Structure formats: C-alpha cells, structure tokens
Amino acid sequence: MENTRRLGRSGYRQRGKSLENTAPPRSRPIIDIGRVDHALVFIIALLVLIGFVMVFTSSIYIAENAFGDMYHFLRRQTLMLVIGVTLMFIMAHFSYQKLRVFVIPVYLISVALLVVVQVIGIAYGGATRQLAVGGVIGQFQPLEVAKVGLILMMALLLSGNKTLLQTWKGFFLACIPVVVTVGLMLRGGLSSSIITAIAGFGVIFIASPHVMRFVVLGASGVAGVIGFIMFAAQFRMERIQSWLDPFSDTADTSYQIAQSLFSIASGGFFGLGIGQSRQRSFLPLAHNDFIFAIITEELGLVGASVVLVLFGLLIWRGINIALKAPDSFGSYIAAGIIILIGSQTIINVAVVTNSIPNTGITMPFISYGGTSFVVTMGLMGILLNISRFSKST
Numbered sequence: 001m002e003n004t005r006r007l008g009r010s011g012y013r014q015r016g017k018s019l020e021n022t023a024p025p026r027s028r029p030i031i032d033i034g035r036v037d038h039a040l041v042f043i044i045a046l047l048v049l050i051g052f053v054m055v056f057t058s059s060i061y062i063a064e065n066a067f068g069d070m071y072h073f074l075r076r077q078t079l080m081l082v083i084g085v086t087l088m089f090i091m092a093h094f095s096y097q098k099l100r101v102f103v104i105p106v107y108l109i110s111v112a113l114l115v116v117v118q119v120i121g122i123a124y125g126g127a128t129r130q131l132a133v134g135g136v137i138g139q140f141q142p143l144e145v146a147k148v149g150l151i152l153m154m155a156l157l158l159s160g161n162k163t164l165l166q167t168w169k170g171f172f173l174a175c176i177p178v179v180v181t182v183g184l185m186l187r188g189g190l191s192s193s194i195i196t197a198i199a200g201f202g203v204i205f206i207a208s209p210h211v212m213r214f215v216v217l218g219a220s221g222v223a224g225v226i227g228f229i230m231f232a233a234q235f236r237m238e239r240i241q242s243w244l245d246p247f248s249d250t251a252d253t254s255y256q257i258a259q260s261l262f263s264i265a266s267g268g269f270f271g272l273g274i275g276q277s278r279q280r281s282f283l284p285l286a287h288n289d290f291i292f293a294i295i296t297e298e299l300g301l302v303g304a305s306v307v308l309v310l311f312g313l314l315i316w317r318g319i320n321i322a323l324k325a326p327d328s329f330g331s332y333i334a335a336g337i338i339i340l341i342g343s344q345t346i347i348n349v350a351v352v353t354n355s356i357p358n359t360g361i362t363m364p365f366i367s368y369g370g371t372s373f374v375v376t377m378g379l380m381g382i383l384l385n386i387s388r389f390s391k392s393t
Contacts, residue, residue: 036092037387040317044088044365044380047310050295051366052077057275058294059287059368073287073368080370084377091381096330096389099382103156107177110149113142114184141371143185143192148375150181150196151336154203159329165208174204175217191359195343202339203332239357246354256290257354259283263293264353271300287368289360292352307366308349315342318383324390334386337379 059073066072157164157174164170178200185193205214242254246261263279266272277297280286286294296304318338325331341364348363350356362369364376 035388036384037317037321040314040321040380040384040387043310043314043317047307047314047365048081048085048377050307050310051291051363052081053274054291054295054298054366055287055368057277057298058280058291060275061281062287076370077368077373080373084374087374088377088381088384091378092384092388094381094385096333096382096385097327099152099333100156100329103152106145107149107153110142110146111180111184114146114181117142118184118187139370143189143196144371144375146181146185147192147196147199147340148379150177150200151203151333151340151379153177154200155329155332155336158203158207158332159327162328165204165210168213171204171208171210171213175201178204189360191347191361194359195340195347195361198343199336199340202343203336206335207328207332239359242358256284257358260290260293260352261354263290263297267297267300267304269301271296271298271303274298289348289362289367290352291367292349292363295366311342311345311364321383321387321390325386326389330386330389334383337383340379341376 055077056071056074060070063072063074064070154174154177157177161170164174178197181200182193182197185196201214201217205211208214239253241248242257246254246257248254259279259282263277263283266278272278275298277286277294279297280294283290283293292304292307295307299306315338318334318341322331322334322338325334344361344364347356347359348361348367351358351361362372365373367373
C-alpha cells in the first residue's frame with residue numbers, strides 16, 4: 001500500500017508519495033543486533049568436553065610412567081581450558097570491528113616471533129616451532145599466533161581494497177602476506193605451513209572474482225610441495241615410505257602409523273569403552289596428534305562418527321556466519337577461521353587413518369595442547385562475536 005509506513009533495518013519510511021532514506025550513514029559502526037550463535041556454542045562445548053575426557057584417558061599411561069602422576073596432563077589441560085574459555089568469552093564480547101586497529105601490529109609481531117623462534121627456538125621431531133617461556137605456560141608456539149595474524153591481515157587487506165584482485169599485479173600483492181608467513185613457518189613444520197597457506201589463499205579465493213587464477217597458483221603450490229619433499233630431510237622421506245607401506249618397518253619408521261591403525265581396527269563398531277584403550281601404551285603421542293585413533297578404539301566407529309559430525313556442524317555454522325556477516329571484513333575473518341579449523345581437522349584424520357603421510361598436526365578442541373588450544377578458543381570467540389552482528393544465523 002502506498003501510504004504504508006516502512007520502518008526497521010532498511011531505514012526507509014513513507015512520506016507522501018516519496019521515500020526518504022533514514023538509514024544511518026555507512027560510516028557509523030554496525031549495531032550489535034543479536035545474541036551469539038547458540039548452536040555454535042553448544043557444538044564447541046561438546047567438542048571441548050569430548051577432548052577433555054579423551055586427553056585424560058589417552059594420557060594415563062604416559063603420565064604415570066614419565067611423571068608418576070596419572071593426572072599430570074589433565075591438570076595442565078584444565079588450566080588451558082580455563083584460559084581458553086575465558087579468552088573465548090572476552091573475544092565473543094569484543095566487537096570484531098575494533099580488531100582493525102590491532103591487525104597490522106598483530107601481524108608484524110607474529111612475523112617477528114617466527115623469526116625469533118628460528119634463532120632461539122626449541123627443536124623437536126625435526127622441526128623448530130616452540131619458545132621456552134617457563135612458568136605454568138612452559139612452551140609457546142608462535143606458529144599458532146601467526147595463523148591468527150595472517151587471517152586478520154588478509155581480511156583487512158581484501159576488505160579495504162575491493163579492486164585489488166581485479167589485476168594480476170594486485171593478485172600477487174595480496175599473496176605477499178601469505179608467502180611471507182608460510183615461508184617463515186616452513187622450518188617450524190610442513191603441516192602447519194600447509195594449513196596456514198590453505199587458510200590464507202582460501203580467503204583470497206573467496207574474495208577473488210577470477211577463479212582461473214587459482215589454477216596457476218594451485219599448480220605452483222603442488223610443484224613447490226613436491227620440490228620441498230624431494231629435497232627435504234631424511235625423516236620426511238621415511239614418513240612417505242611409511243605411508244606407502246605402513247607395516248614395512250613397524251619396529252622403527254612406520255611404528256607410529258602401524259600402532260594407529262591397530263588402535264582403529266580394535267575399536268570395532270561401538271568401541272572398547274572409555275578408558276579401555278589397549279594401544280595407548282604403545283601409540284606415541286596418543287593424547288596429542290593421534291588422539292583420534294584412541295577415540296575410535298574406545299568409542300568405536302559410532303563415537304568417531306559423532307566427533308566428525310560435530311566438526312561438520314561447526315563448519316556449517318561458521319559458513320552460515322560468514323555468509324550473513326554484515327561486512328566483508330567480518331565475512332573474510334569468519335571464512336578464514338572455518339577454513340583453518342576445517343583443513344586442520346581433515347589433515348589430522350587423514351594422517352591418523354594413513355590417508356596421507358604423517359605430518360604431525362593436532363585435532364582442534366580435542367588434542368592435548370597449550371598454545372594451539374587457547375588460540376583455537378580465541379578464534380571461536382571472534383566467530384561468535386561476528387554471529388552477534390549477523391541479521392540471522
């Protein structure tokens with residue numbers, strides 16, 4: 001009807017036969033119009049609870065033998081849980097739009113930390129990725145901070161330069177932060193570098209109007225990974241050989257993956273029961289990189305499927321938040337977070353099931369960890385905050 005008044009988010013109202021735009025100027029900050037995504041909160045809570053229980057059951061053997069205390073890893077995980085949940089709560093109530101002023105400092109600091117860790121970092125398993133900070137924290141992983149810094153940097157860069165990706169020059173300029181970060185991360189671990197590259201280039205892919213350019217980028221990336229592997233350290237070649245034949249040297253190079261497959265196979269359909277794992281005393285890093293194998297052994301195919309479904313639901317909610325974010329900055333941040341979590345989960349499961357060579361990567365929310373767990377919870381806080389600004393999630 002012509003004289004009907006139309007008010008609300010559209011900002012239009014009827015005045016005679018003309019429409020007057022009463023919407024606030026675009027320069028004004030977007031108003032918080034809702035609550036956090038409750039479904040996402042529930043999913044995160046379930047994953048964290050499952051992880052908390054499985055860290056305890058999978059770490060009992062090594063905790064008793066290495067530290068004489070079956071609760072050693074549980075206590076530390078409890079501390080990380082408190083810190084992580086607190087950080088998630090803070091970030092969920094801190095407007096993501098205010099992050100703009102922190103993006104460049106955070107990115108530069110993360111790059112500087114990647115340089116520092118190469119100089120004074122602690123080498124473990126053929127990779128240098130940790131800094132000793134002492135106290136209750138123990139060791140700190142700059143690689144985890146670098147992932148956050150890159151996602152925020154790409155979101156700021158691409159949302160602030162709408163035409164940047166229109167040309168090849170702009171496309172390569174947009175790739176510079178990704179190349180710098182990933183290049184510095186390589187010595188700290190190939191798996192972390194690959195996941196970070198997927199997240200960084202994933203945001204560019206979402207923002208780019210020219211999909212075919214990623215054919216060139218993808219081919220270059222594959223060639224680069226193959227070249228890196230061919231000239232990599234001996235232990236990486238051994239991992240590839242173990243992947244091709246996981247039972248070729250069960251006493252040495254393929255021991256870990258063989259034990260992982262034994263653990264998965266013994267779980268059956270319903271599992272052996274919580275705390276009943278037999279392989280946790282044989283499987284290295286049972287509470288960390290290979291915790292999914294223990295989940296499958298103790299909870300069976302059904303329990304493992306539940307965990308994967310929860311991750312699928314988390315990714316779905318994240319995609320929904322990214323699509324309904326009120327601006328491109330929030331949309332790119334949400335997309336980057338979900339790409340990061342999704343790719344890390346897929347790679348972890350693929351390693352544990354010997355679908356790809358062993359790369360040593362944790363499962364988000366589930367694996368025992370300090371920096372990685374806290375950073376993941378912080379990212380979830382940012383994602384929840386973006387959901388508060390969406391019209392409907």
